[in-house]
Amino acid sequence: MTPKEKYLLQQRLNCALLRVEMIADIASELKVDSAMTLSQAQAGCMLRICKLEGKGCRRLREIGLCEEMQICKLSNGRNMLCSMCGTKLAVSRKLGEQVMVEVA
Structure with missing residues (x-):
């Protein structure tokens, strides 16, 4: 060369x-x-929780949700079905507006 x-x-x-x-x-x-609320995210997406903020989020923290946790949003509707750590959880739209997520 x-x-x-x-x-x-x-x-x-x-x-x-x-x-x-x-x-x-x-x-x-x-x-x-790219941060959005859990309610805004599409079903079938793997998501990472960025921020839990609001009145209802205290209860979510008590059952084990926290920042940086990965979840999968399984369905949309009045109640959203999410999967995390091998457990399925139904979350209301109102509560989903208080959970900030990003695509994992």
Whole structure:
């Protein structure tokens, strides 16, 4: 390989690495903005709890829900069915509005 070819190859690699870094930065920014309520999340999604905030959340904490816990929202409706740690739990829409989640 000639020195010129090596130089051009190095420049292409540098550009590719820069693109990867830019994509990673954009992805991390999108993740920060991707928080939603449990009620807003689609059924079938694996979610991570970001924040439990509100009157009803005290009871959720007592039964074991906490920040950083992963849950799966199984169904939508007046009551949402969620699965966590091998247990299914029905959560009302009103209570689901107090649980902030992000896609896991």
